[in-house]
Amino acid sequence: MSSQITDAVVTITGGTGSFGSTMAKSLLAEGAAEVRIFSRDEAKQDAMRHAIGDPRLRFYIGDVRNEKSVQQVIRGTDLVFHAAALKQVPSCEFFPLEAVATNIQGSANVLHASIDAGVRSVVCLSTDKAVYPINAMGMSKALMEKTAMSIARANQDSDTTISVTRYGNVMHSRGSVIPLFLEQLRSGRPLTVTDPNMTRFLMSLAESVDLVKYAFSEATTGDLFVRKAPASTVGALLSGVARVAGVSDHEVNVIGVRHGEKLYESLLSSEERANAEDRGGYFRVPLDTRSLDYTPYFEAGEGENAPDEAYTSHNTERLDVDGVVALLETLPEIQALQAGRS
Numbered sequence: 001m002s003s004q005i006t007d008a009v010v011t012i013t014g015g016t017g018s019f020g021s022t023m024a025k026s027l028l029a030e031g032a033a034e035v036r037i038f039s040r041d042e043a044k045q046d047a048m049r050h051a052i053g054d055p056r057l058r059f060y061i062g063d064v065r066n067e068k069s070v071q072q073v074i075r076g077t078d079l080v081f082h083a084a085a086l087k088q089v090p091s092c093e094f095f096p097l098e099a100v101a102t103n104i105q106g107s108a109n110v111l112h113a114s115i116d117a118g119v120r121s122v123v124c125l126s127t128d129k130a131v132y133p134i135n136a137m138g139m140s141k142a143l144m145e146k147t148a149m150s151i152a153r154a155n156q157d158s159d160t161t162i163s164v165t166r167y168g169n170v171m172h173s174r175g176s177v178i179p180l181f182l183e184q185l186r187s188g189r190p191l192t193v194t195d196p197n198m199t200r201f202l203m204s205l206a207e208s209v210d211l212v213k214y215a216f217s218e219a220t221t222g223d224l225f226v227r228k229a230p231a232s233t234v235g236a237l238l239s240g241v242a243r244v245a246g247v248s249d250h251e252v253n254v255i256g257v258r259h260g261e262k263l264y265e266s267l268l269s270s271e272e273r274a275n276a277e278d279r280g281g282y283f284r285v286p287l288d289t290r291s292l293d294y295t296p297y298f299e300a301g302e303g304e305n306a307p308d309e310a311y312t313s314h315n316t317e318r319l320d321v322d323g324v325v326a327l328l329e330t331l332p333e334i335q336a337l338q339a340g341r342s
């Protein structure tokens, strides 16, 4: 796979986030000729420029909503990782049309510009919240996926391979529950728990980067990839975080399920799982290549596989507290925390 990255020009949209900077470092280490970071915020770009300090890293100010700015960064690019998105549940809930503009229309701009520029491969990042979506963020990401697949279907003879990856919660990501619990423990405040029985998939940032690289190296156009991941209850997660923080006695405040939140997440719907290829560590769901003939949708059966059970954080491998602790201890942030205590 390195050979595909060596000497390549790569664009990462939404490139200043934690995914973008981890991916950028990895691509530079693998010998990419140039990594273009495309995003809106010049301050974050400046911080990233100083943090990484590699002349092969180039910064483009722009917005996926603005076709011209997208075309400008993508021209001359070999590979595109499309991570730009509105991904906070509450902000999309309050401003759903903003989610439509960025997550759906912006993605279409990235895909069309990539095809026009003859990009080899585009990987679009999606989320488990796009499966059976109940909030505007998940709904807009679900429509991004459908848009990517319809553009892939209509351009099967182009030079560009389009794929989608879905992943669940990234452990210790900014604004997520693990840093929140750590901060509550540090300051001696009660831990706020929504529902101790709620489950979430657990994945590290490094694993999400691996999934995107896997999609890039394995995809046939229109493929959707999911990485199998363990899950835990929030109760087990809380105990695990307290244990790695070295706190044995803490107060817990049950606050109840938040608006727009599910008891468990799904990475594959039952229909997708029935059509998925099990590749060991990954699932691959191939493109539905039905043409614009509407008949099979409404009148004729097609002998499709019967729906299977969805792939969810309730039925995947379940980690107990020991398992959560073992996983937490693989994270650089937790290792730094523990090193600081010893």
Ligand SMILES: O=c1ccn([C@@H]2O[C@H](COP(=O)(O)OP(=O)(O)O[C@H]3O[C@H](CO)[C@@H](O)[C@H](O)[C@H]3O)[C@@H](O)[C@H]2O)c(=O)[nH]1
Pocket: 087, 088, 089, 090, 127, 137, 168, 169, 170, 175, 176, 177, 178, 180, 192, 193, 194, 195, 198, 199, 200, 234, 258, 261
């Ligand atoms: O004070 C809290 C906050 C969260 N949780 C629970 O912890 C789990 C993980 O929560 P969090 O880290 O906030 O992740 P999600 O709510 O699953 O989704 C987050 O991650 C998404 C990206 O994957 C973003 O889009 C969302 O805005 C952001 O809330 C969930 O079961 C929450 O109910 C608590 O128990 N107590």
